[in-house]
Amino acid sequence: MSKRQLAMVMDLNKCIGCQTCTVSCKTQWTNRNGREYMYWNNVETKPGAGYPKGWENLGGGFDKDGNLNEGNIPSRAGGYGVPWDYNHDEVMLGATLEPNAKPDWGPNWEEDVGEGDFPNSHYFYLPRICNHCSNPACLAACNNQAIFKREEDGIVLVDLDRCQGERQCITACPYKKIYFNPKLSKSEKCIFCFPRIERGLPPACAEQCVGRIRIVGFLDDEESKVHKLVHKYKVALPLHPEAGTQPNVYYVPPLPGPPKLDAEGAPIEGSERIPLAYLESLFGPGVRDALDRLKAEMERRKRGEKSELLDILIAYKHEEMFEIADAKLATQPKIEPVMIGEPRVYGGKKR
Amino acid sequence: MIRAICLLAAVFGAAPAWAEAAPHIIEGEFAAKVPTEPETGAWTKATPLTVTLYRQRTVRLRDKDVNHKLDTELGPRTAAVKVVYSKKQLGVQVSWDDATQDQLEHAYHDAFGDAVAIEFPQKYGMGESLPYVGMGDIDHPVVVTIQRAHKDASHNRQFVAAGFGSLTAIERDTEMKMTYDAAAKRWHAVFVRPLKDHNLDLTHGLVPMGLAIWEGGVHERGGNKALAPWRFIRLGKHKLDPDYLAYVSWGEDGQPIGDPKKGETIAKTQCIACHRFADQQVAPVGIAPGLENIGGYAVARYLQESVQEPSKVILRPLNPNRHYDKSGKRDPHGAYPNAVAYTWSVPGADGKHMSKMPPFAHLPADDVNNLVAYLKTIKDPLNTKGAQ
């Protein structure tokens, strides 16, 4: 197993669903080279089918005994949606702007939809990247053993030389966070921005997160913020832990939201707008304790007491949310000036 | 041995009907030049061998959407194989019927291409066991050359492998061309490679060759493919080792080798704890190679050696990470150890891997022959729906 493990904690109480992370990732990695349809980072509205559509029902992960489950490859039309393009050039000549394929699904198709009946509906945002699991199902499923964990930080990568494009990894990932690059015939996925980390820049999604919800650090460092949130305070929980992959991305679950309203329109004290059971279906049985802990600390804070937990979540200094100094390479590897392709700059001149 | 001699007589005789006489031998056609275009030049002179390929069922797809298709829609398929060789080169042409031309597409992540591969063991000849035909085994590396139906020829690649999960890309030294005859709904794939290089020396009278075909339309890929048993290329310009011919021909030339009925009884008592086959489904999936279709793609000699000396041909498990030992000690990051039950070999004292299957050397020779005869019957019937 890798010697160290980088991890990310995302605070869903601070997530505003702005998708700056999604766009940051897109311009950093997935606007080119067969990755156009991919979202290594996406933010989906929960409850909802998410992205790819219905990923929670597409199988993968391990059964309770530790055996890999079967799964499905999301279909292009039904799962990922067709990444439509536009006739921008024709707009120059007076045409209407139209997508070249009928949009019927996309990474944020159900934005702000959620569930429930007005005025007691509920929803929240769930940003997702590759979980860089300790027991990656993608790795387990690869018949060519072309997926590995980096020794120095546990980042999961696809060996682009060895990958045969079989897509077993896609069926196996319970999060459907590994994608097939049809142009390269290889699988690709979030790489936790290791080339940025090596240069002292946090992952694009985390550094550029305007809601300041993402904390990055080594889980094995007991002084790290991620360790404290996950292990000391236990307010950060893995997504779908039952899939058995031991994810290394953790979530502070959302507080239940404003009180529901009764038939007369009066607020119902103590009502839980987001059902606890639903949160438990996502984050496992630790939700209740995590939320109780959080509420108790918030009460303390209201009374003017100190709270290390809230200090971490509030995050006074943006740069201190990223404890990645250890991950920097002492010397930069010499990089060949070759690129696997060019950014698909929409409508722009190719370089 | 007598049979071998008869065969030899036929080899040097005038225009024998090879296909009937020796269903495992492909007669190489010598020519000044090996054409890279299918069905041109010397290809038109070469005698084809019809080869039946069976789905390798040991490797199950993890893909729920298409598993049932693989189980229900695809039976064995046949291909016509021709060999042409020159002083320096060896060419293989594989032709097969396919109603659909499935190509990998740049724009589609869920498209799979039709594909074909040939395979040669790095070591062969008398004294070398035949490797597992799927992708070699630990002691028997093979060179695999794959072409995939894709608009971009760079998807054709060459590998060296020694069992499941070991496919390692190497420099490509084979010219490849795959063309679809839309009118005849038939693929022709041509491979032209050096007769001899640092990886392979094929300048022998009898060269084992493996063959696999993937049907992209039903999402076959990787180990989910149709496999032919080892077939043997006869290169008349090179010296033939008659012992080797006899060795590989055992059980492949139509002569009976034992009583399958008796063999079945042995299999059902001795093998079912670890292997699954036919209606025998007690063994947990994955703790040993599945034997479904084994009779279709394994030659008798391989089966015989696997029974008697399992450690001669050790298969790596499909993927040891598919099964975690949840009772094992987790590492600091929560990772489980792999479940040892699903490995197929263990390192011996000298570090060399030993098969977890005990050698059945104690079985009387007749029993072994009966068992092999039975195993050879385990394959989908040729008239299965969807056979191509």
Next chain:
Amino acid sequence: MSYNRRDALRSLFAIGAAGLVQGREAQAKGREPDKPVIIEDPRAFYYNTSPTENMYRSEFADTYGDPAEHGTAFHCVNCQGNCAWEVWIKDGKITRENQSATYPSIHPEIPDANPRGCNKGAQHSQNMYEHDRLKYPLKRVGARGAGKWKRISWDEAIDEVAQNLYETMRTKGPQGNYVHLGAGILSEARGASFKRLGTLLGAVRPYIASYVGDMFPGTSLVYGEGNIGCSYDFMYGTNVQVYWGCNPNTSRIPDAHYVWEGKYNGSKVIVIAPEFNSTAIHADLWVPVKAGYDGHLAMSIMHEIVHNGLFDEAKAKVFTDLPLLVREDTKALLRLSDIDQDHKGFNKALFETFEELAGDAEFHEHEVFLAWDQKSKKIVVMPGSEGAGLKTLRLQDRGWDLDPALRGTFDVTLDGGETIKVRPVFEHMVAKLDDFTPAKTRALTGVHPKMVQILARDIALPEVVSVTIGFSLGKHFNGMLTQRAIGSLVALTGRLGRAGGMNTENEWSISGIGGLSGFSGKYKQRFASGMVSEFLLGDGFKDAEQQFSDADIQKATGSDRATWRKDIDEMLQASKNDQGVGHGKSYWDTVETFVLVADSRFRRNKGRYREAFLQKAKYLCVAEVRMSETAMWADLVLPCASHYEVWDLRTNPGYHRFANIAQPPKNLAPVGEARDEWSIATDIAKRIEQLAKAQFKKSKNQGDLHIPDDTHSQTGFRELDQLTELFTDGGKLGTDQQAVEYILSHVPQFRGETLESVNKRGGHCTVNREGGKSSPLYDDRPYSTFENNFYLLQPFETLTGRLTFYVDHPLWISAGANVPVATEPLRPSKFPLVLMTPHARWSIHSTYKTSAILQRLQRGVPYVMMNPTTADKRGIRDGDEVALHNDVGRVIAMAKIMPSIPPDALFMEHGWEPFQHKNRAGHNVLNGDLLNRLEVSDGWGHLKFGVNWDGNQHAYCGNVEIGRA
């Protein structure tokens, strides 16, 4: 989806490199056979990670480029966010952007402002190279809007614009030209370019905030200015934060973190909005008010506060006009000029003391107001008003000690000897509140009285409460009164400075910048009301006639159609053209030559605005970055440089205290022939001068060189022979970079900063202490307005010097709006559904609306959000194509069904370009408008036409029906 085959080959070659390397190694060893690599557990160890790693590393290097070449920018200059970005470049092409994230922390226990910037900003690098980017000057060669263009040279283009501007000046005078820098550029440096040109030429320019409908006139009424409040870090330290008619999670993205960090810090978050919006989901209380009835709710809360004594009377006496006396006979405020100053009921001695203390400052008695002092039992002068020489709100000081009454009826003897009854404003307000008890408003607002109780306590009682209102409220016909009601509610609680208070959109005081756009008063611009100009340019009366029934108008305005129209016509007649300046909401119906820069008027296109406008526009030049709906209809299109290709500087608004500087990255390759606005304006000025001189040479007519301008030029002329000299200030101004340097060297709030110091820091500098307008801007504390009033008791910039509850303008008295009040919204009642078009998460108005990256994060086509019951009733399913219609328009969109939308409303994020809709009709065609008489009225006290007192274009006047298309 297109890709380049050569790239694919290159890429695969790179992928195959690892295999090749292995092959070569074998060769080096004398061609040993290749060996397969067997991997035991790739979780533990992997044999060869570097080919993969190096590929991603090299890809990263290709986007990152050389950090020494990086530029800085704040794009989205039509957003109020103002965020510093680091712009990455490789081989002359911008690759991507990353927030600078280097803003200094102001206090170790207050979260810093990093990283500022949102999804829109994060993809400008992609958008700037999109195929709809304008790269060359384009001249129309077909009918307007037909999309037939001819590429022409910049020389030809400049010549054509100059010819048109000049000819119009010669034949129609300066008032024939309309030079407008639209909402697309709100930055101080670039924004000054065409403002400066317009001012120099004496062209008409509408007031941008009013023009787009983003004004807070109701707030101006109460507080004396519209843009007030706090920097967003202030939210962190509040006890209660109220977001009313706004949705910071969606439309204040870079600031929203303070809301939630504030919640963790103990603040209660309350959202008042019709829909369960993205801010409400995390709030502690959500109040679903019916669209357009926010004013009624505010009045109810005030009722609750007053009747439960939840407000501080002492503060009300000091800071508000509530103790001022109102005449019972006329309902006018009692003025010093009204009364018999020698009457014993008047505390003349005190007044004399005030006069003495005021020194040379005079008392203008008509603007001096009176209260009943409970100590002296006399009528007293309240200091601090517009006309009072003594500028303080103090009720006690050496020499005086007042306790003005809030309640009671008093006698006062007028100058003529007549005695009348007077009562304090407070009593009038309280009487009005009785019409708005929580029980009475419930049916309209949909808000339960229990909720009103909670709101009253949460707003009135805690120590620090901030009430933020969005632009949304002002977009209802009754919006100005709603803003006022909420402003009054907050004013009643005495919240100023550190105690929080009303928050609209704080602005810093940035002095010394006027030189960029003005000419030391020599020339004045023709500054027009945005609301009135647009309404009349688009023949708004015609659409209104069709859209609103007599009953609709009666309900919303309180008077019949004819009376309403007569009142409006009278006001408009008085304020028309040059002679109307100073008499209300200025506008010119003389305009015929239009130069529009970064202006999206046809995107907004209400009703049949565009047709009406194009009939009036003899010539239309549009300068834009990309092909917008407005540019499509132009006679000439000029391509402008976009945010990464320019120098620029931006400070306001004051959501944060940082000024951002745009500097193009080094070695940036130009995008076509796009040019910055300053250079374009400079060339136009030069060319007009040349044309005028040439014409004069021919005609010898002085009028061809010095265009007469009696009203807006001190000299009486526009001296065209000096245009270049004047525009460039003797050669010192003429490019965007010079404008930035000018600001850095002239603005005291940036004292000591240089381009170098700013660049070193990551493209920004901090506004210094002098940036605070009504409070000091402390180095280590969030900013909140009105500390100077609260602590130093300085008067507000209102007529009475106090927070204004009472307006005794005759029209307002007759409309019952002399005190805070709520009126009905104006909507065509024959259609059942309110159409709300709030600010978008995915665009800044129309900017970035066509971005493929952002569209794929939506639904790719315009969509309308509706409740499942609304949809079910009409057989509409999610994803269906639907048509919204009413009497003035029909709009096609995709249905998106969401339970968080109220059943009586439809929501569409605004900003869709009409050309994104199937029938080319954007959502605003459904939306006729009407001028609200109260918003048009003018000339009362501080309610005089200007940046604080104009009105809004209303966007929520269009009820609709919807069905499958």
